[in-house]
Amino acid sequence: MKPPLLLIGQGSNDDTGAAEFGRFVHRLRCRLDQTAADVSGGYLEKSAPRLSDSVASLVARGHHRLVALPLSLSRTSEELPAAMAREQERHPTLMYDYGRPLGPDPRVLALLAERLADAAAEVPGARPPEPVAGVRPRLRAVPSVPVDEPPAHIEPGETAVVLVGEGSTDPIANAEVHRVSRLFWETHAHDFMTVETAFVSVTPPGVPGGLERCRRLGAKRVIVVPYLLFAGGMLERVWAQALAYGAGHPDLDIRCAEVIGDCEALADVVIDRYEEALRLAQGVSA
Template sequence: MKPPLLLVGQGSHDDAGSAEFGRFVHRLRCRLDRTAADVSGGYTSKARPRLSDSIASLVARGHHRMVALPLSLIEDMRADADLLSVMALEQKRHPTLSCDYGRPLGPDPRVLTLLAERLADAAAEVASLRLVPAAAGPFDDEPERIEIGETAVVLVGDGSTSPAANADVHRVSRLFWETHAHEYMTVETAFVSLTPPGVPGGIERCRRLGAKRVIVVPYLLFGGGVLDRVWAQAMAYAAGHPDLDVRCADVIGDCEGLADVVVDRYEEALGGVIC
């Protein structure tokens, strides 16, 4: 039997985000059950289930070796250090426990493909964040046709006090533009909090570059409070700029494509473990 997979969430006070994390853990549990591997998950802080409770449950079920995999899109040395610190404490509580570590998801090509799918969905929608038409005419007037070259993208990261983590989001923006969004006017980078530019700043830069439409793409795994803040900031900007078509894409979310990346990270971390 393979060691269990322990999915490590970054923590959130938001019930919606925790619920989607739970659904994703269940998806992985169903996937890996076919290969006789247990799956659990928890948060290092803030939200429930707590990582310590999930580890205690796995140990109680007879597991003493596991693979911990951070569900993170950013390779953050501080977050890695926090995880190692948490796991060191758990190993003191459970002396027989040993742990291998999987790589963060990062800008895996399949993650960028999922972002491109969310972008395409937002670009195809008829409705935008404008609550009233820009002109005084009726709502059923023929909308102005906006070409893809007149459309800009704002990739929005969570934001961090770590310059390296923020730089990683800028790197992802460039990768995304070159691999999936090169037909768009540009891909700008913005952050929800902690570091500039914010979402309004990212959209404003696109407007000044001449964009007629801006699509905000959250670089986030799951929905919840952070996504709500992204949309709220975008809607507030759109309300003050009725001539600009502002749209928001959805998060990557609980899906099979994301599960494929996690399963590969798990198998990679197992290395030479014999089933």
């Protein structure tokens, strides 16, 4: 039997995000059950289940080695090693290997492109990215013109994209989001004017700042693409900031996509990270 997979989330005071996290853990449990691998999930803080409870449950079921995988789009925070060290103090027989964060995996970029495609499909002349199997397209628009007026003809070259990350006090994590914006533009959004980077909180530019830069560059339409895994309060803040900016700039067509979300393609990336961690662990032990 393979070591269990322990998915680790940062945690927030957000029931919606926690519910989607739970559904994603269940999806992986169903997938890995075919290979006799247990799956659990826990949060570092705030949300339930807590990491300590999930580890205790796995140990109680007889697991003493596991793969700890941060369910994150950016690099691992310093909190995770400290948290796992505390778990080893509580459970002296516990051993674990780390899996890499999801990061800008090509399949993650393809999922972002799927979200962008929902909005790009309404842009005359744009080439929508290839669809991702098993993913339901989702989009919420920020109305900037009366709904009874026909949409203006806007070329892809007049359309900009704002990729929105969470924002962090860690400059390296913020720099990674800028890197993702560039990768996304080159691989999936090169038909558009630009892909600008913005953040929900902590560090500038915020969503309004990203939108303003696009406006000043001459964009007539801007598509906001959240670089977020699951729905919840963070996504609502992205939409709220875009709505507030759009209210003051009615001539700019602003559209907001949804998050990556719980889906099979995201599960594929996580399972590959899990298998990679197992191979590396076997190589070290050999």
